[in-house]
Amino acid sequence: MNRPLVILTICFIAGILAGEYTHLNATIALALAAFSFLAAAAGHVLGWRENRLLILLLFLSLGLGLSRLWVEESKPPLVDYAGQRVVLVGWVSEEPDVRADKVYYLLQAQELVRGEERISISGTVRLSVKEASQVFAYGDLLKISGLLSRPDPAGNPGAFDYRTYLERQGIMVQLLARGDSAVQKIGLAGASPLHSIALKVKHKLADTATASLTTSQAAVLNGIIFGTQGMIDRETRRTFSETGVVHILSVSGLHVGLVLGGLLGLLRLLRLPPGFIAPLATPLLAFYVLMTGLNPAVLRSAIMALLLIWAHHLGRDRDWPTTLALAALLILLWNPLLIYHPGCQLSFAATWGILYLGPVLTSACSALLKGLPDKMARAVSLALAVPLAAQLATIPLVAWYYNLLSPVSIPANLLAVPLVGLIMGLGLLATALGLIWLPLASLVNVATGLSLDLFLALVGAFQQLPGAVIYLATPPVILMAAWYAGLLAAVRARSAGRIAGLRQGIAGWLPAVVLVVALVLIWWPWSGGRFLTVHFIDVGQGDSVLVQTPGGHSILIDSGGMTGELTTGTGVGDQVVEPYLRRLGVNRIDVLILTHPHEDHCGGAVSLVRHFPVRLAVVSPALETPGGSERDKSSEGGTVSSAYTELLQKMRDDGIPVRCAAAGDNLRLENGIEIEVLAPLETAEGTKPDPNNCSLVLKLSCGGRSFVFTGDAELAEQKELILQAADLKTDVLKIPHHGSRFLLPELVELADPEAAVISVGAHNTFGHPAQSTLELLERTGINVYRTDRDGAVIVQTDGYNLEVRTGKKTGWDVKTINRSDL
Template sequence: MVVLTVFYVAGILTGELTNIKSSVALAMAGFCFLAAVAGYVVAWRENRRVILILFLLLGLALSRLAVEGSETQLTRYSGRWVTLIGQVVAEPDVREDKVFYLLQARELLQGGERRAAAGAVRLQLKESNRVFGYGDVLSVSGLLARPELPGNPGGFNYRTYLERQGISVVLMARGEKAVEKIGDNLANPLLNIALRLKQKLSSIAVTSLTPSHASVLNGIVFGTQGLIDKETRQAFTETGIVHILSVSGLHIGLVMGGMAGLLRLLKLPPVLTAPLITPVLAFYALMTGINPAVLRATVMALFLLWAHHLGRDRDWPTTMALAALVILLWNPLQIYHPGFQLSFAATWGILYLGPVFSKAVAGFLKGLPAGFPSFVSQALATPLAAQMATVPLVAWYYNLFSPVSIPANLVAVPLVGLIMLFGVFATVSGLVWLPLAGLINLGNGVVLSLFTQVVSFFQNLPGAVFYLSTPPLVLAVVWYGGLLATGWLLSGGCSPVAKERIKGWIIVGVVLGAALLLIWMPWKGGPGMTVHFLDVGQGDSILVQTSGGRNMLIDTGGRPGEFQTGTGAGDQVVTPYLRKIGVRRLDVLVLTHPHEDHFGGAAAIFNYFPIGMVLVTHVDEKDCEGGGVLEYEDTTSGNKKGESDLGEEIPAAYTTLLARITAAGVPVRVAGAGDTLRLDRETVIEVLSPGEMTGESKAYLNNQSLVLKLTYRHKSFIFTGDVEVEAQKGLLNREADLKANVFKVPHHGSQSLLPELVEQVKPEVAVISVGAHNNFGHPAQSTLDMLYRAGARVCRTDQDGAVIMRTDGYKLDVKGGKN
């Protein structure tokens, strides 16, 4: 069974690497099936290779069918405003500011025409107080779109994520008037009963607990994470116990254990244990929405439960392989889901490494009282084995390593058991009498408070979490090879001669792993300089990495309302990208001017990265001129009403941010034309603007943008913020050296670009940081034509994704993130 599953998985992976049609793969698999049947009848052992090839082709065919099945006719209407009629076929995902629904399309109205439609649609509904339920038939008006491919290397591929769930398009709607319930047609009455019961039990928790405690309890019991605040989720992630907030093997195990204990209490015969627990687990899975993560945990638990029932405990590899095969036959694309990989890796670690780790720990504790070594060894071995088995996957997908994960789990898991026990008693009691639920949850609230304090304690320990750059795949291969060899050696399952041979290979593996670590670790310094123009949509964010190992971030992107919500370009785009490439500290953060599309993500950056210095523009015209050393100045003083001397209002969020940075002891330097900053021995920054402007219209914060010229050996870059015509004229009048190899086009390529400025810069490459399908008409065609006439290569973040430039100071290499 293990070998068959391996070949099936190999077929799925082959499907990802090839574009072979599913019909071709199915024909090949059918031929192989006939040959396998004939071979089995004649002689199985001599023809088993045919069976293996059959499973490989089956995996290939089903994976291609799954990919092709997600490509529905709805993709033809991407980018259009439509009215869609569809049925809610899963539990709504309720967030603080929006609700997500999974709709099965029935009809589509567009351009006055009504036509039949089919396919899964993800509906995103904002600004609506009403939450619709499973089975409701809705009429929704909004923008139908196919998710964009990630613009930054290693970025989250939302399109692929949805396609692997059979969803090809999203429908974006806003407000109560955009959606109307026009009927209901319950597809699955049993699922409807389970979801309604869950909704009722969840509401009892909300009524009888504080909002923060209720959200955590509902996350633990039902896996509902939408209303858990971002800070809490981050704390759970950084301490390695985020699995507690989603229904996983832990929760299924607690339910199984609770049921087994109840059956023993009722003195029922053991032969009834598996048959009685199975429907309870199935109904619990339905209550939690039977999403892929729940399905994985339930299937694995049921297979292990029945393996124990049938006396097949020791054959756990076959049980695991069969569970994986069942899940992947249902949906082959689950193989790519991080949850699938983490679930099976952790289970493998517990079953394969757990016993040998337990034995090894017990050996160290021989001198302790009887029974104590066994208890401690088992308590330590399980989280240690699970963490060792998932380290490469967590580093790959989340770019972090949490040394406190093992002690945090040791303390948190028993508390989770208590929380679930109290929670179940309280919610079930609340169905009969709500005050009783409130009384029980008084005690549960104390446990929840202790639980969250424990998580906070571990999160705030020095060295609790390390953010890593994405490791190479070969390092994961070496890691898992080492774990296999270690488990084999410690289990005593090999001869002395084999042990010596394995030890030799382990030494080779350790040396190879150390070499890979040296290559992988983001040591300071490197060959040349790299400049990353990130794709943050309609905004700017540019990372400069010097040959001396310094990191300078120019602007942070920003989406409307991001500073207030804390969610947007800063935490969803810039921070993950910096972590993936190994940036752990920013030596300089530059905020070119106080507009949200340039500084909106700065709060997240300030929260997640140590910053050496912040460079800002001044909004008072009298202070625009610089002249040398960048001295610290409190830019929040003298501006009580939030207006600059130039007349335009300064966002309150900007002054609040600078006040926070100042209070944290980070130097804030105010720059003007004539100032210089040396990043390292060979990298110099000159501030070209703001300075004295010409023209009538001075009331633009855009014109106060910091304009920087970076010079590294024989190559130079000019970063222009959002300077308008007046500031551009000021640059020309100051007769500064504007010639540069790379020109960051001002204001997202708007029509305000002066041809005289382009003539002075003479760029080889012009970069336009702009959002796809923006409402401003950026970039202007006149600006594009001007740059083309100047002979510049034009790179656009809306088309090319991130624009990444590497130079040794003599040659310049330019690549796009989508290429």
């Protein structure tokens, strides 16, 4: 068996993946593993020729059994109390994750308090504390009062599934608490002393290193040295992601290499023999791993580094595929479900790319640099080949998880990595001097701050370059597999060298092949096809509807939003709607329609207009006087924030045409697709008293099918529609105001839809959808879809038939409504 550990690790991984789809009972899978072990042992004794097949089956069943055991044992009794307010006693089992607005803790539960009753209980809990001034430490025993819950499954197809993400870490429930009074420290738990010391040292070093830096500089420095990202603002993280240098903020091979480089430099300075490297590197890396967190990337880097160092120390052969496989096997034995962790996948893929593709790319680069001196050509070739190899190996995964490709990644890494080494060196020097006398650290941090500013400015400059980032639709799995198969085949063909001139031939056509495959991988939506697709996006308690036309145009009706999002620019827009559009390959918004100026319908637009080109904005006349100027309006519907008018002004300043629409207006982007504005009427008096009753009511027509979108129209506007005999007849009706009780039966009767969609948030405090509304729709026999229950509701039509799909993880509900059904 060639490189047996590689084959066995692949079998183990295959078993884990099989467990995800078979849901086989862990007992059965482990019994199969035990049988395979006994059979393989007997085969070894008896010398069976096919014994290797039993060994492969052993690792396959072991992966299957351990992964199912991990899933089954991660369901603690705490799940039974989800949805209740409880008092929980537990100890902090990991370093707290401090954010600007909250603190996250990982708790090991010990006791549940209900009145006078105390229940001993176990399980891992994710604690989120808002509005707290105190941060507790690893090992603290806490008593918390809060709401115990399970995260809702992802409602939008392809969206980040927070519930599954936590479950794969063995966390089934979360505890939500607010304020200092909700959490109190009642003692200390039996935490690991070594881990506790490592974290205390880390905090001391971090505080010393950043004492004289600005908040933003300190956040980035802590990210570079320790991988602590909680205090780095969202826009900075976006900049790092779009330029392909985000790995700098995650402790991985680069950081481990710099730590080892520092150790080697110290040993040379002290003139100690090479035999000291392995014994000293082992505790140093182990301590560094504890300090920076047991994440997959740093574990992989540390394990591989130690294996290679000890192999050299003991005079053993060093084989990187075996080393990589052993690192993967050890990590997955610790937690089999880490195979699904994006950081784990990206770390191993990048390492494989550097080690497998790197030599070939280095050779190709050297051939292009023949005119340079050998040492210089070698250095330049390595500098180009390493980031290129890592990028080629991770393109499919980055496209899958983040829907982007960064063409500037290679030059950004070429210039950024040397700066990272300088910043780490200065940071560590400031720490060492600060431990002696803090003003000495301040002197060093003058240079550290300048280096950080230069680093951030450099990365920001790369982000601003034309074409710095290309957003991609989520690639199909078959294309991802084809990409890796192509890389394997290309390297094998180049390495074979059996045909005369093969190397030169490969060097000529390999770039063309890579380019062609890249274009396929981009999965560019060249046209919309022959279907009109309407996506009622699950944005929680709000509205956002994406319309994709057969001609490839994208129309967004409302953008969702949460309280304060018009001011902060972060929330539903950048966390839900933007990723949804990116996954579909939507990179521009042809028409942005804001039905009315309430934040749950327009808050997300602040982020969207910042990150998407918008060709036209259509808004409600709610804030327009007859002369066309905006003003705030207080009414029974609430006060409209001035932030909304600032949003409209910003769009105008950015060159986006902003048009106020009213009944009778029409919008036609292509033949056969038309949007008609049914309400509100444009009256001489101008603004109406309630923004809800000034909602744009729209009818979208495609062939013989139509959709009516009603915004938050309440009784007054509904009566107006009926009195004006508006053409409400439709196939799909978006129920007004999230299914509130203010719904006229006459409106539903005139619309006579085949399907109705209610955009509403789960567990909302408004009582939406109202029982009376649900009963009304049930009496009429309409197919009712709700985003809180069904997730995204996606309706597709060719102008003749309708197909409805829903996006909850419980499965795709597909219903076809044929013309004959009407």
